[in-house]
Amino acid sequence: MQALVERIRSQAVHLGNGLIGVDSFINHQVDPHLITEMGHALAQAFVEAKVPEITRIVTAEVSGISLAFTTAQAMGIPMVFARKHRPKTMQDDHFAAHTRSYTHGKTVTLRIAAPYLQAHDRVLIIDDFLATGDTIMALAEFVQLSGAALCGIGCAIEKPFEKGRDRLSELRVPIVTLARVELIDQRLHVTD
Template sequence: MKELRDLIKSKAEYLGDGILKADGFINHQILPGFSTRMGKAFAEEFRAQGVAGATKIVTAEVSGIAPALVTAQAMDIPMVFARKRRPAFMNDPLFEASARSRTKGEDVTLYISSRYLEPSDRVIIVDDFLATASTLEALCAIVDKSGAKLMAIGCIIEKVFENGRERLDRFNVPVIALARVDLVDSGRSFTVL
């Protein structure tokens, strides 16, 4: 997606230690028109990969909600986000899995109610970044525990230097990244691929 690549080049900052700051346009400040175009781009990419019949988009709070919502809107299907804390009102049986948070430096447990993820669902997972794939693997585990079928995985930005894509190979589904970045200059800066 050219518009995304241009924004990464002009607005993203590499902070070191694998952290790419893109919060001005994807995960802190949200640009509605641009986000809507990303959702449409995801829908088109999934169609181009032969992904059909999806019934749910799944993501993790907080940063995955915006891209997952616009993708769900473009595909006209529900979106469910995994919570990072179990609210008191979540009294249905839950599916849960743990992920390592890169930005928080700690393990986080993700929860989805069995009410909103059923064995009949056909799921696409959408998130903001593909880095180490820890969050995506946890979401895949939740989908598996629910009995639903995983159809595809999509991320706005893939940090290829983190090798997360290889960790997702075992799921045998298309993995879509709208933009890819890699480190250059002995890891002090990045380039958009």
């Protein structure tokens, strides 16, 4: 997606150790026009991939929410996000999975209340980054635990050098990313 590629080229920052800062338009400050365009692009990509009858989008708190929301809005379906902290309002009937947060440097437990992910659901996982695949694998675990069908994975930015796509290949679903960022000589190289 050219608009995202251009924004990464002009505003993304390589923070070292493979971390890429996109705080000015995705992860901290959100550009609503760009996020909406990205959500529509992901929705269209799954239509073109002939992924039928999606009923639910799943993402992780916090950075995936805006992109998952706009994708769900474009598809006219609900979106549910996995929470990093169990609120007092969450009943015992929930799914839990652990993932390693690369940006926070620790393991976190994600949770989704069981009523929001049912066996009849056909699910897309949407997230901001496809890096190591850890978070997406935890979200896929929720889909499997619920008995729902995982139908695809969509991410704004892929970091191929982290090998996440290879790890996710065992899930045997279409994987769509809107931009790819490689590190060559410690410089960002961006393609769509």
